[in-house]
Amino acid sequence: MKxxxxxxxxxxxxxxxxxxxxxxxxxxxxxxxxxxxxxxxxSQTCVSKDSLCATVKFEYPEFESLNFSQAIKDEIINIYHDxxxxxxxxxxxxxxxxxxxxxxxxxxxxxGKNFINKANAVNEGGFLAMPWNxxxxxxxxxxxxxxLMLHTNTxxxxxxxxxxxxxxxxxxxxxxxxxxxxxxxxxxxxDQKFLNIAEEIFRKQERLNSGxxxxxxxxxxxxxxxxxxxxxxxxxEKGIKFLFNVYEIKPYVAGITxxxxxxxxxxxxLK
Numbered sequence: 150m151k152x153x154x155x156x157x158x159x160x161x162x163x164x165x166x167x168x169x170x171x172x173x174x175x176x177x178x179x180x181x182x183x184x185x186x187x188x189x190x191x192s193q194t195c196v197s198k199d200s201l202c203a204t205v206k207f208e209y210p211e212f213e214s215l216n217f218s219q220a221i222k223d224e225i226i227n228i229y230h231d232x233x234x235x236x237x238x239x240x241x242x243x244x245x246x247x248x249x250x251x252x253x254x255x256x257x258x259x260x261g262k263n264f265i266n267k268a269n270a271v272n273e274g275g276f277l278a279m280p281w282n283x284x285x286x287x288x289x290x291x292x293x294x295x296x297l298m299l300h301t302n303t304x305x306x307x308x309x310x311x312x313x314x315x316x317x318x319x320x321x322x323x324x325x326x327x328x329x330x331x332x333x334x335x336x337x338x339x340d341q342k343f344l345n346i347a348e349e350i351f352r353k354q355e356r357l358n359s360g361x362x363x364x365x366x367x368x369x370x371x372x373x374x375x376x377x378x379x380x381x382x383x384x385x386e387k388g389i390k391f392l393f394n395v396y397e398i399k400p401y402v403a404g405i406t407x408x409x410x411x412x413x414x415x416x417x418x419l420k
Contacts, residue, residue, distance in 0.1 A: 181292065182213050187208050191205075200280070203280065204280065204282045205284070207225055209285070220328075226243070237249075293384075296384065297323050298321075317381055331378075343415070347391075348376040350409075354408065370397070378391055379391060388413075390407060393406040
């Protein structure tokens, strides 16, 4: 199965750079060959659609380049593996990621077998009352002559008050499949100037005055109340769009936050 890409031309007049760079940023046709693969695993308790069970499902593009296809799988694994937990080794494949998740759920069911029928009323966290799921869906968002852009949507639930949904963007060089960072797009020493531009746009978007603190009292989770950017971004028609997931800079109820910085304001910083 092939995914239909978004064909959105860049406004090259916004880029104060050479012809080769402008060519790299123009949208192109879907010229890379890939197929959509699905990994799916269920606990033994999944006997019907409304069963109390655990499900792991990953849908992703597989390219001719084995190294790049593995890189895409690694991105999904990295989302769900807690690198700060020294008690767990990093899974090397989807099977190793899914197995402990499903085993943990089955163990919870076994421990609660005496009151499964009353799980909704008895279990405070809800882990027996509702199925668990670990899902990721990666698609090709768009591509240029130089860049391939991917978008991953994830869903995760293993008890608690609500499920967690996250979104991630990835940009790769099409020739060597190297992950693109901000350092690849901007001139050396761009950091603080870029932050200043981004924060000004952020404050305007959030209807904040220059003196308003980015504090928890005002609904933000910025460390030391200092504005920061993450590495979750994509190149759009108008600019560089960043995405902050739930709990990243705001409470869950606020949902995701998107911030787009126009190329017009970045001309002096771009390579």
